Amino acid sequence: MSDQAVDVLVLGGGVIGVCSAYYLARAGRRVTLVDMGAVGSACSYGNAGLIDPSHCMPLAAPGVISKALRWMFNADSPFYIRPRWDKDLFHWLWLFRQYCTLAHVDAAAPQLYRLGMASLDLYRELAGLPGMDFALTQKGFLLLYATLGGLTQAAREAKLLQRYGVKVQMLDRPQVRGMLSCVSDQVCGGMFLPHDAHIIPDRFVRGLAQVLAAHMGVSVCPFTEVKALVPEAGRVRVVKTSMGDIKPNAVVLAGGSWSAELLRPLGVRLPLQPAKGYSVSIARPAHLPDFPLLLTEAKVCVTPMADRLRFAGTLELTGFDFSIRERRVAALLRAVKQYLVRVDTSERLETWAGLRPCTPDGVPIIGRAPGFENLIVATGHAMIGMRTGTGTGKLVAQMLTGEILFMDPAPFRLERFF
Ligand SMILES: Cc1cc2nc3c(=O)[nH]c(=O)nc-3n(C[C@H](O)[C@H](O)[C@H](O)COP(=O)(O)OP(=O)(O)OC[C@H]3O[C@@H](n4cnc5c(N)ncnc54)[C@H](O)[C@@H]3O)c2cc1C
Structure with a gap:
């Protein structure tokens, strides 16, 4: 994978990474997805599978x-x-x-409900794809x-x-x-x-990864660890991986719990x-x-x-x-x-x-990393990553392609913590 030019690099093969890759590929972007382990083997594997927007x-x-x-x-x-x-x-x-506080609950709960309901609709659509059987x-x-x-x-x-x-x-x-x-x-x-609703989570993530590789032209690369994101002039210019360097036009950071460590050297603090x-x-x-x-x-x-x-x-x-x-x-x-x-x-x-x-407020982070115009962060889903995975992926794709966003992403901006 030496010095590869890539359109969008999705870092992380959990539910957030595979959903982001799916909606990006559907929007016509050329996507490469890397994971340091097998796809769907981290937090998205053995969870409770609840798609519970209510x-x-x-x-x-x-x-x-x-x-x-x-x-x-x-x-x-x-x-x-x-x-x-x-x-x-x-x-x-x-x-x-x-x-x-109650003020925080009143602000966050309706947004989480909206993202969850949209995600449930998207799960229904994905259940109809050939080869997808996640119950x-x-x-x-x-x-x-x-x-x-x-x-x-x-x-x-x-x-x-x-x-x-x-x-x-x-x-x-x-x-x-x-x-x-x-x-x-x-x-x-x-x-x-x-x-x-509920699903079998590992079947969903692995099934979607197979659809990406087999039918959507996504290059899915397991056992490829990202070692560093190299910045230059407000962009991530190079991504250093265990399989060589990648030069992406854009990066989606969906590294689950590991995301903060990857951002720290860029001076972006993820709580x-x-x-x-x-x-x-x-x-x-x-x-x-x-x-x-x-x-x-x-x-x-x-x-x-x-x-x-x-x-x-x-x-x-x-x-x-x-x-x-x-x-x-x-x-x-x-x-x-x-x-x-x-x-x-x-x-x-x-x-x-x-x-x-x-995250400390129980709300995911979905948005551009401050100071980096080609880096989207999609993580911090805590107990609701399955519930909101599809909606998150769709928002990520809409942010990168400039399409109309299906909901206002302001509540999910990383800047709320600064
Ligand atoms: C016991 C339990 C029950 C749960 N039940 C539910 C539930 O019922 N409903 C619900 O909505 N949520 C539930 N969750 C939460 C849900 O599992 C998570 O929110 C979700 O899986 C997070 O997905 P993710 O893609 O962000 O992270 P992950 O699934 O952890 O994926 C991140 C991926 O990034 C990869 N990665 C990280 N760093 C690098 C690197 N440097 N290079 C390459 N790859 C890298 C990792 O290998 C990993 O595969 C539960 C969680 C637990 C623990």
């Missing part, structure tokens, strides 16, 4: 800080920060605290509550969601039982989001923290319905995926650490028993950990 409250919201402080000192809780001296982490936490299922999303406090908070949240135009149904215990026969006695109610989550897949029990669940207080998602059932959760700010801590995985599975009966989690088919690229 669940649009950002991670930074009122009450989150006090809950996080309580959880931090409990090794079995869904949230953990490894104590360490890390200037970037302190800065991130300081920013996160500023964003935990898109739109049967809603059921949130379960095991405490009255949780249910009361949910009723308040439901009012907010309705204000943003989201369709929500609050359910009492018998109504939940009517939808889910294996619910435990501890569950006191639920919230149903009928518009939400991004990798946040580890786990998932465990088991053989799917026949009595579970074909829609996903959230075990709300425990922050565990339960998603049916063809013949598997996947449990996903926890958020650990432990840096670039991929280790699977059995104690935390066991705690995640113990939480399942609190909400569901007749679900045996002892026979695991797969246990996985991935790093979510988290």
